[in-house]
Amino acid sequence: KQEVTQIPAALSVPEGENLVLNCSFTDSAIYNLQWFRQDPGKGLTSLLLIQSSQREQTSGRLNASLDKSSGRSTLYIAASQPGDSATYLCAVTGTASKLTFGTGTRLQVTL
Amino acid sequence: DVKVTQSSRYLVKRTGEKVFLECVQDMDHENMFWYRQDPGLGLRLIYFSYDVKMKEKGDIPEGYSVSREKKERFSLILESASTNQTSMYLCASSLIGASGRTDTQYFGPGTRLTVL
Numbered sequence: 001k002q003e004v005t006q007i008p009a010a011l012s013v014p015e016g017e018n019l020v021l022n023c024s025f026t027d028s029a030i031y032n033l034q035w036f037r038q039d040p041g042k043g044l045t046s047l048l049l050i051q052s053s054q055r056e057q058t059s060g061r062l063n064a065s066l067d068k069s070s071g072r073s074t075l076y077i078a079a080s081q082p083g084d085s086a087t088y089l090c091a092v093t094g095t096a097s098k099l100t101f102g103t104g105t106r107l108q109v110t111l
Numbered sequence: 112d113v114k115v116t117q118s119s120r121y122l123v124k125r126t127g128e129k130v131f132l133e134c135v136q137d138m139d140h141e142n143m144f145w146y147r148q149d150p151g152l153g154l155r156l157i158y159f160s161y162d163v164k165m166k167e168k169g170d171i172p173e174g175y176s177v178s179r180e181k182k183e184r185f186s187l188i189l190e191s192a193s194t195n196q197t198s199m200y201l202c203a204s205s206l207i208g209a210s211g212r213t214d215t216q217y218f219g220p221g222t223r224l225t226v227l
Contacts, residue, residue, distance in 0.1 A: 032214075034215065034216065036218075041221075041223075042220060042221065043115075043201055043218035043219050043220045043221045044154075044201065044203075044216075044218040045218070046215045046216065046217065046218075049214070049215045089153075089154070091154075091216075098156055098159070098169065098170075099144075099154075099156065099216065101153045101154040101155075102153065103151065103152070103153040104153065
């Protein structure tokens with residue numbers, strides 16, 4: 001059974017810092033990996049999707065990498081801003097199009 | 112922009128009631144999903160559907176059923192609500208990607224259900 005772990009569970013950084021969020025998964029037979037953002041009490045917003053054949057994807061200040069063989073992905077956020085404060089979730093797509101989610105990293109960017 | 116809407120943001124029901132949660136997407140997506148989200152447990156898949164009238168059990172289907180009569184609408188039904196079904200319920204939809212698997216999932220705003 002696929003398990004997805006995100007470390008750290010919570011992170012607080014000052015504005016302007018570059019930061020890395022980690023995601024690991026136990027079964028490397030995945031089709032893609034997604035990173036989502038969730039604001040308190042809200043639904044999820046897709047940030048980046050990396051296909052299993054890709055190594056990384058970039059969108060603005062966000063860069064996600066994927067090392068399928070080692071079961072790891074990182075989300076890099078450059079020049080963090082208070083508006084980046086949210087919970088970040090990673091999810092992997094395995095068999096039958098099912099996503100397995102990690103429990104998230106709660107990020108707070110302080111002024 | 113893809114839009115996924117859910118019928119209610121907040122819902123309070125009593126134990127034993129039949130509860131319907133509705134989800135509608137406007138982008139002609141084949142796949143639709145229902146999750147519940149609980150503190151410390153993350154998102155867990157209840158049911159999903161990859162076509163009209165098709166459904167597949169997720170990881171925690173017990174106590175739930177679903178209905179997909181039209182492509183744009185996916186309903187989650189709690190036949191007899193119980194207090195342990197108090198949770199945030201999230202609906203999502205996606206296309207089928209080039210790999211034949213689910214592509215980017217788009218989520219609705221969620222329904223916070225409280226069962227008393």
